[in-house]
Amino acid sequence: MTSTLSGDDPLSDCNESTASSAKQVHGTDSSLQLPMAMQSSKGKSFEHGEGSDHIQAYAMLDFENFTFYVQTMQILLGRLVEGDTSTDSLDIHLGQQKAISRRHAKIFYNFGNQRFELSVVGRNGAFVDDIFVENGVTLPLKDKTRIQIGETRFMFILPTDETVTDSNGKQIKPINPSDAVSLKTSFSNNHATSSGSSREGSSTPQRPKVIDSKSSTVPKLGDDFVNELRASAEASVVKREEAAAAAAAARNGSQLSMVDGVNALSAAGRAQQSLQSAKDKLKKPLKTVKKVYKPEEIPEEYRTKPNFSYSTLIAECLRQKGTERGMSLSEIYKGIQELYPYYYYCPDGWQSSVRHNLSLNKSFRKVCKEGKGWLWGLDEEYFAEKERLKRKQIELANIKATQHLQTLSQQFQQHPTRPESQSSSSPAPESNSSESSNSKLSGDTKKALSYLQQELIRLTKDRKMYDKETTTQILTQALAMTIAQVNQAAKNAGIQGFPLVTLIDKNPAHITKILSAALNAATIQVTKKKGLPPPSSSPAPPVSKPVEPAPARSNIQQFARPTPPVPKPLATSGSIKSISSAQAGIASTTPSPSSSSPIPSIRKPQYYGKPSSVAPSSSRSINKPVQQKQSQYDNESIQLQFQKFSQPTPPAAPVAKPKSELEDLDMKLMLDGMDHDKDTSKELDLDKFLAQHSGEVELDSKKRTLDSLDSTKDQEPDPKSSKIE
DNA sequence: ATTGAGCTAAACAGGT
DNA sequence: AACCTGTTTAGCTCAA
Known part of the structure; x- marks a missing residue:
């Protein structure tokens, strides 16, 4: 030795x-x-x-x-x-x-x-x-x-x-x-x-x-x-x-x-x-090999791909890091990594997409030549216009979804007791009795439903966007749950008539609370059912402050503004080493696939094109929200939901039936969803309210609705919030 | 079924 | 020669 x-x-x-x-x-x-x-x-x-x-x-x-x-x-x-x-x-x-x-x-x-x-x-x-x-x-x-x-x-x-x-x-x-x-x-x-x-x-x-x-x-x-x-x-x-x-x-x-x-x-x-x-x-071309991070090596908040398109990433980068003279490609890479540390940890490949985007997207323009490349700048006008169009499209989709919902609701209201055996896809049968009753109902009901839908849209506005189908399902379910909850409570209280109308009339704030809770529950249910990521840990905005942005947004915003990025990511090519050793392990074994796994695993950090790759091999659109085609929540099931929730309950139904005794899973879930919202569960004393039948309207819900619509209508001034797509 | 948007990959050329 | 940058094309998925 x-x-x-x-x-x-x-x-x-x-x-x-x-x-x-x-x-x-x-x-x-x-x-x-x-x-x-x-x-x-x-x-x-x-x-x-x-x-x-x-x-x-x-x-x-x-x-x-x-x-x-x-x-x-x-x-x-x-x-x-x-x-x-x-x-x-x-x-x-x-x-x-x-x-x-x-x-x-x-x-x-x-x-x-x-x-x-x-x-x-x-x-x-x-x-x-x-x-x-x-x-x-x-x-x-x-x-x-x-x-x-x-x-x-x-x-x-x-x-x-x-x-x-x-x-x-x-x-x-x-x-x-x-x-x-x-x-x-x-x-x-x-x-x-x-x-x-x-x-x-x-x-x-x-x-x-x-x-x-x-x-x-x-x-x-x-x-x-x-x-x-x-x-x-x-x-x-x-x-x-x-x-x-x-x-x-x-x-x-x-x-x-x-x-x-x-x-x-x-x-x-x-x-x-x-x-x-x-x-x-x-014979293969030379290529850079980057360290491959295992999921556990990546800070949890940076495991999920930011839900922004590349053009948005670049634009944000140019806005925040760019100067008059523009930004070079490498600066853009770096900037994106700093703003969205996901790209610090994810495998290479995204740079190619960035380049591709810079080249193709007219929102980005070459400012001046520097060295072998260009300095890139953002054409704000063009970009804003594109963003506006996109938002419009999304809103349109939501409107369509709710219209669809409205149609279904109306169908249901017209035929509330249709037997299950009847297919919903078939034309709605003529109602055989109490036509007058139905038509009488439809006036108030329409108004009530319309109000509920408006409220739902308002409540949904700030939430995480899903595709049209999912949104429809969520809204439908939330509506059904709300109706059911109100009916149930009314029945429990022995109230006659159509309690929904009464409640909306007397205390819209309560309705908002119920809707919010139902929205939570429905979102959880539907996303769970579809294998989609939940909106966030606390999906609903506080009911007491309905105008506030939904938590889901803040969740997204963490990518837009990591404050500050935990590891100071990639200041220079050599600065990677500044990452703490705890985070900078080397990838060794195959990380568990994460593309299809729920948050917070890496959504789809791909290893491009190689099936045997370390990263999950899943496909594309990793910058889009996880959206999957799942079973259709078709008319039939929607109507069944309505039926289920609106079935007349036995007169002898126990008052204030404990939640735990509820056999209806959906209802349970809804109540669970309510529990998520402490404010709601605390303040929501619907039974009491209905029993007293004299709750005073504390808030002008409609006014609030308008206010919130105004304030959230076009949030152009705030680039962060306008990013949510 | 079609179309468009977006993502990914690759080929290629030119520059450093 | 190796690498970077920018352009272009193609194929794919997804949503409308």
């Missing part, structure tokens, strides 16, 4: 080894002398680039008489037994002592923990820093960890400097295992130089580090490879290593025979194949 990387060693000419083949290292054995093959093969396969004079290594094992450069993600240590093919894959032959198992220990890089680990598999265990470790134990390796297996002692060393000079004066390049891709690539790349892959070398492997997309540029092997590597580092790396080494071996032709015989790289055919495969891979 006396020799160090730069120490003098009489065997300096042959004191280098790599993971390419098993090396005998035991200092006390007669096998101490390193085989010629090893000397000859020294660095052959691992000097990258013609004329390169240094070796790349992740870490080093400092044996007493030589240094072993760890250049693969996994090395196997044990006792080499002649004729035992299971020991062929040994990287380091620790000696002939029987105390050493044929496969005794494994040193590997754990991508999950971002550290090297030692796994003891030998029966007799090992000593790590003089502490006995029994077999089956895996433990982390730190810099200068002392390991003893049998009589063989060595030290695990992590490189600390950009380059280390060994005893030969050779430069040894430390490599971060997270850059394994680059290393693997260089193995199989005839033309690759070490500079590309070791640019990141200043970080030690155990220091969690974010790979700067700029500085970590490496030749691309394809996402599948990256992911494979990260998903199962050991297995795949070993495989690739083999292929790469085989390629190198094949390349070296005559030198093949010089490779240590214990190495498993002998099959010429396999080597040829690997070479071909390596060559094939080289």
Whole structure:
């Protein structure tokens, strides 16, 4: 353990080894002398680039008489037994002592923990820093960890400097295992130089580090490879290593025979194949490889893709970060990442969309040329016009939805007791009795329903937008629930007539509360049913202040204005490293798919086009709200809802029936929804109100409605709120 | 079924 | 040569 990387060693000419083949290292054995093959093969396969004079290594094992450069993600240590093919894959032959198992220990890089680990598999265990470790134990390796297996002692060393000079004066390049891709690539790349892959070398492997997309540029092997590597580092790396080494071996032709015989790289055919495969891979264009974040590495609030179109993102960026002179493309990238940290953590690809958008969208104009690119600016007028049109479209859709709802409601009101067996799709049958009663009802009912619908639209206005179908469902259900609730309460109180009309007349504020609660419940129900993300933790605006923006909006706004972004994201290409280590882990295993999973997982951080990718493979429109086609909430079901909720209740129905006794799940849910709104549940004493029948109108609900409509009608002045699409 | 918007990916050219 | 930037095209999904 006396020799160090730069120490003098009489065997300096042959004191280098790599993971390419098993090396005998035991200092006390007669096998101490390193085989010629090893000397000859020294660095052959691992000097990258013609004329390169240094070796790349992740870490080093400092044996007493030589240094072993760890250049693969996994090395196997044990006792080499002649004729035992299971020991062929040994990287380091620790000696002939029987105390050493044929496969005794494994040193590997754990991508999950971002550290090297030692796994003891030998029966007799090992000593790590003089502490006995029994077999089956895996433990982390730190810099200068002392390991003893049998009589063989060595030290695990992590490189600390950009380059280390060994005893030969050779430069040894430390490599971060997270850059394994680059290393693997260089193995199989005839033309690759070490500079590309070791640019990141200043970080030690155990220091969690974010790979700067700029500085970590490496030749691309394809996402599948990256992911494979990260998903199962050991297995795949070993495989690739083999292929790469085989390629190198094949390349070296005559030198093949010089490779240590214990190495498993002998099959010429396999080597040829690997070479071909390596060559094939080289044909792919070079591409930046960015660190892949696992969901748990991403702050929760940045896991979901902001619900803005790219044009909105860019426009917002230009507004907030832009100057008179405009913004360069890279500044726009950076700005978006700062404003919407999701884009700091998500895989690359969005930049392409940004460029595409800048080019195509007429809202963005080139201000002036700078360097090789343009400075981009925002044509506010054009953009505002586009936004206005979009909003109009959405409003139109909502209006249509409510009109649809109105139609259904009217249908129901005309035929409230239609048997279930009758299909709603068929024309509404003529009512066979009490036509006068129906027509009498319809006047008041129409007004009541119309009022309810208006209120619903008002309450919905500030909420998260869903597609037309979902909105219709929510509104329908909320309406049904409201009617049911009022009817139920009225029945419980023994009130005759049409309580809805009475209530609206006497206390519209209460109606608003009920509607709001019902809207909460319905939203939860429908979104849950459809597998859509819930609007937010508290979907409804406070009923007492109906004009306030809905929480859903503030939820969205967190993306518009992270205050401040928790990790100061990407100030410069190099500043990524400023991310706390807790957040800057390296992606190793395949993150769980999240595109279809509920919030707060990453919605759809895609790995473009590669099915085996780390990220969920789901499709497109990731900037849109999650909207899915689900079962139709058709006329029939709507009418059934109305029927269900409006069925005359038995006269003897218990007054103030406890919620828990309610059998109707929907109603339960609605009441639960009410409970979500503490104000509502506290203040809502409908039964009492109806029983007293004399509640005074405290608030002019209609006036409030108008006020709120005025104040929310066109919120153009506030760019943030106008963003919600 | 059609259409348009938006997203994603890729090819390509030109510049640094 | 490698990378960045900008343009264009194509294919896809989704909603209207």
